[in-house]
Amino acid sequence: MNKVLNLSLAGITTLGLTFSASADEYITLASTTSTENSGLFDSILPKFEDATGIEVRVVAVGTGQAFELARRGDADSLLVHDTAGERRFVDEGYATARADVMYNDFVVIGPENDPARVAEAQSAAGAFAAIASAEAPFTSRGDDSGTHRAELRLWQNAGVEPDGDWYRELGSGMGPTLNTAAAMDAYVMSDRATWVAFGNRQNLTLVFEGDEVLFNQYGSLLLSAEKHPHLKHELAEQWHNWLLSDDGQQAVADFRVDGQQLFFPNGK
Amino acid sequence: MENNAFYVAISLLLDVDAALFSIVALSMQVSLLAVLVAALLGFPLGAAVALWRFPGRGGVIVTLNALMGLPPVVAGLTVYLLLSRAGPLGELGLLFTPGAMVIAQVILVLPILAALSRQKVEELLGEYQEQFISLGMSRARMMPTLLWDARFALLTILLAGFGRASAEVGAVMMVGGNIEGVTRVMTTSIVLETGKGNLPLALGLGIVLLALVMLVNAGAYLVGELARRRTG
Amino acid sequence: MTSLNTNMLPLSAPSNTPTLNFEEVAFCGQERTLLAPSSFTLASVGPTLVMGPNGAGKSLLLRLAHGLLTPSRGRVIWSDGERPRQAMVFQQPVMLRRSAVANVIHALAVNKVPHRSRSRRALDALERFGLATCAHTPARLLSGGQQQRLALARAWALSPRVLFLDEPTSALDPAAIKAVEAAVQEFHCQGTRIVMTTHDIHQARRLAGDVLFLSGGHVREHTPADTFFDHPASREAQAFIAGELIE
Numbered sequence: 001m002n003k004v005l006n007l008s009l010a011g012i013t014t015l016g017l018t019f020s021a022s023a024d025e026y027i028t029l030a031s032t033t034s035t036e037n038s039g040l041f042d043s044i045l046p047k048f049e050d051a052t053g054i055e056v057r058v059v060a061v062g063t064g065q066a067f068e069l070a071r072r073g074d075a076d077s078l079l080v081h082d083t084a085g086e087r088r089f090v091d092e093g094y095a096t097a098r099a100d101v102m103y104n105d106f107v108v109i110g111p112e113n114d115p116a117r118v119a120e121a122q123s124a125a126g127a128f129a130a131i132a133s134a135e136a137p138f139t140s141r142g143d144d145s146g147t148h149r150a151e152l153r154l155w156q157n158a159g160v161e162p163d164g165d166w167y168r169e170l171g172s173g174m175g176p177t178l179n180t181a182a183a184m185d186a187y188v189m190s191d192r193a194t195w196v197a198f199g200n201r202q203n204l205t206l207v208f209e210g211d212e213v214l215f216n217q218y219g220s221l222l223l224s225a226e227k228h229p230h231l232k233h234e235l236a237e238q239w240h241n242w243l244l245s246d247d248g249q250q251a252v253a254d255f256r257v258d259g260q261q262l263f264f265p266n267g268k
Numbered sequence: 269m270e271n272n273a274f275y276v277a278i279s280l281l282l283d284v285d286a287a288l289f290s291i292v293a294l295s296m297q298v299s300l301l302a303v304l305v306a307a308l309l310g311f312p313l314g315a316a317v318a319l320w321r322f323p324g325r326g327g328v329i330v331t332l333n334a335l336m337g338l339p340p341v342v343a344g345l346t347v348y349l350l351l352s353r354a355g356p357l358g359e360l361g362l363l364f365t366p367g368a369m370v371i372a373q374v375i376l377v378l379p380i381l382a383a384l385s386r387q388k389v390e391e392l393l394g395e396y397q398e399q400f401i402s403l404g405m406s407r408a409r410m411m412p413t414l415l416w417d418a419r420f421a422l423l424t425i426l427l428a429g430f431g432r433a434s435a436e437v438g439a440v441m442m443v444g445g446n447i448e449g450v451t452r453v454m455t456t457s458i459v460l461e462t463g464k465g466n467l468p469l470a471l472g473l474g475i476v477l478l479a480l481v482m483l484v485n486a487g488a489y490l491v492g493e494l495a496r497r498r499t500g
Numbered sequence: 501m502t503s504l505n506t507n508m509l510p511l512s513a514p515s516n517t518p519t520l521n522f523e524e525v526a527f528c529g530q531e532r533t534l535l536a537p538s539s540f541t542l543a544s545v546g547p548t549l550v551m552g553p554n555g556a557g558k559s560l561l562l563r564l565a566h567g568l569l570t571p572s573r574g575r576v577i578w579s580d581g582e583r584p585r586q587a588m589v590f591q592q593p594v595m596l597r598r599s600a601v602a603n604v605i606h607a608l609a610v611n612k613v614p615h616r617s618r619s620r621r622a623l624d625a626l627e628r629f630g631l632a633t634c635a636h637t638p639a640r641l642l643s644g645g646q647q648q649r650l651a652l653a654r655a656w657a658l659s660p661r662v663l664f665l666d667e668p669t670s671a672l673d674p675a676a677i678k679a680v681e682a683a684v685q686e687f688h689c690q691g692t693r694i695v696m697t698t699h700d701i702h703q704a705r706r707l708a709g710d711v712l713f714l715s716g717g718h719v720r721e722h723t724p725a726d727t728f729f730d731h732p733a734s735r736e737a738q739a740f741i742a743g744e745l746i747e
Binding site: 058060072073074173175176179182200201228 | 352354355358363364445446447448450460462463464467
């Protein structure tokens with residue numbers, strides 16, 4: 001009995017040590033699964049930590065949930081990709097500043113045989129219209145993420161109300177949605193970063209890219225000290241400023257997957 | 269070859285890197301601590317429900333049994349709302365820490381330990397009750413004796429609790445945030461790698477997790493079997 | 501109420517042996533009366549053997565006397581007004597899942613015997629009942645006879661003033677029965693009041709000082725053993741001793 005007790009005490013002690021090991025200077029960054037899944041943070045965060053000594057703890061969720069985390073005061077900083085939503089967030093007073101950081105673009109992914117002939121489309125609107133008129137299977141994130149919101153705008157541009165058996169709303173992150181599309185031979189819209197880093201393509205290939213409306217802007221937000229005075233605003237501001245600095249912008253540009261640049265800095 | 273999950277699992281085990289080790293260690297620490305805390309609360313609770321008759325006892329038993337099936341993500345959401353800065357316990361700053369994950373897992377494991385130990389203790393009580401009353405024992409005094417005599421069954425119940433804690437992902441994802449190096453555990457890593465489309469790696473991690481859980485179970489089985497043989 | 505033949509009971513119980521009084525004690529089950537209102541006094545030296553056919557209410561009477569059950573009516577009264585220290589040995593010994601000596605120590609701990617004297621008292625008791633060599637054997641791995649002796653040792657360690665035994669030998673072989681009976685005698689010689697049920701007439705003849713005879717939930721007679729075996733008064737007792745099948 002005593003042995004059991006000693007053992008559990010030892011367990012608690014070890015645990016305590018681990019829990020407090022990395023607790024000095026850090027911020028919690030709410031960001032999107034697309035940035036996390038691409039591996040961008042693994043590449044740029046060590047550079048930031050080297051420069052400032054500040055650890056960035058990334059909680060990767062959908063853009064909708066990221067806004068909610070920030071609204072409730074659970075994140076010190078936000079890096080998301082829904083410019084309209086970000087502006088609204090500033091207007092509502094939850095953030096005091098917003099800046100463009102970088103962009104990548106959305107691409108349309110589909111089965112290699114391309115039954116809806118999306119590859120022949122002249123514009124993103126044309127590509128989406130082709131999928132709808134062929135009623136070819138399409139998997140949508142359906143999770144109120146930045147990518148999902150962008151996809152819904154594109155259907156609107158194409159003048160299509162996506163509805164019917166061919167349109168599948170998954171309520172999943174980017175990766176799981178791609179996994180499902182691969183299993184179903186469906187079309188899917190993805191951010192380029194997640195697609196390039198994605199390992200389970202099966203029959204999927206990139207069928208459409210390059211239209212300006214597929215532009216995917218990432219923004220960094222400084223949260224309101226008034227709404228949430230307990231947040232680490234000073235550290236968060238250092239992170240925000242570093243992202244926009246020459247060093248930060250260079251770090252974004254230097255991130256490569258298979259030699260391919262995935263994010264293009266446009267901070268200002 | 270690199271696409272074979274077993275190959276990946278074996279190379280993960282043979283070539284343990286620091287990142288994987290810290291993930292495995294955190295998984296074990298969080299789940300073991302959660303099970304320990306849940307046992308300290310749940311076993312006396314289960315024994316108390318077995319020992320005392322009180323109004324609403326049936327309701328308590330039904331609730332405990334039902335909570336054994338509590339969806340992890342509901343537990344996670346509840347703990348998130350409690351620990352969020354906007355929530356009642358936000359001041360503690362526990363959100364996105366291993367402590368939050370322990371709390372969520374305690375909530376998941378506690379009903380299992382309480383409900384199953386209630387059943388076992390009640391069974392033993394049926395066998396022992398007359399002897400206990402004959403010895404002049406109060407209900408409160410019966411509790412430690414019954415729990416100790418149920419120890420082999422309780423060990424199995426602990427393992428069931430540990431299995432639930434170490435296997436769940438919904439709750440730890442939500443309250444831990446899957447932060448690399450801080451709150452990333454085996455199950456959230458598996459979700460992440462699946463999201464990246466690294467299916468062999470995800471499955472490989474799954475096999476490593478399974479191997480660890482089997483190791484814990486085998487250890488407990490051996491200890492239990494040895495003790496059982498010694499004490500009958 | 502049942503009328504009793506209580507003639508000629510030896511009156512000379514040692515002064516320290518508690519007297520047990522049943523005052524109109526009755527016990528009702530869910531649908532029927534299991535023990536009709538009964539009054540008797542156990543004041544003689546005993547041992548008192550409670551006899552009767554199966555289902556007569558022997559075990560029930562023991563449990564009411566020991567306080568495991570509360571009477572539906574009437575009162576169980578002890579001589580000094582206070583419930584004396586007592587123990588009970590069951591038909592199936594109830595052993596905790598731990599060693600023989602730990603079972604005795606547990607009983608001592610429950611009865612608030614100081615920590616340092618527990619081990620010694622427990623081992624003394626085991627030795628007295630021939631269990632010294634299996635003190636550290638898991639109690640539930642002992643044979644039926646050993647377990648019953650362990651139950652007696654556990655009772656012994658508590659130095660009870662009253663010992664109830666409910667068919668303690670019904671599942672045992674002759675050698676084990678002999679050991680249990682010797683143990684009962686030993687308790688008796690120490691001045692412990694013995695109240696024991698049995699359905700074995702030969703055992704009753706060997707042990708009984710007085711006999712309490714029940715049938716059909718009624719106490720039919722309470723007499724010295726010799727009187728009971730030689731001149732049973734009630735028809736039920738006559739039939740029982742003659743070996744007839746009665747209800």
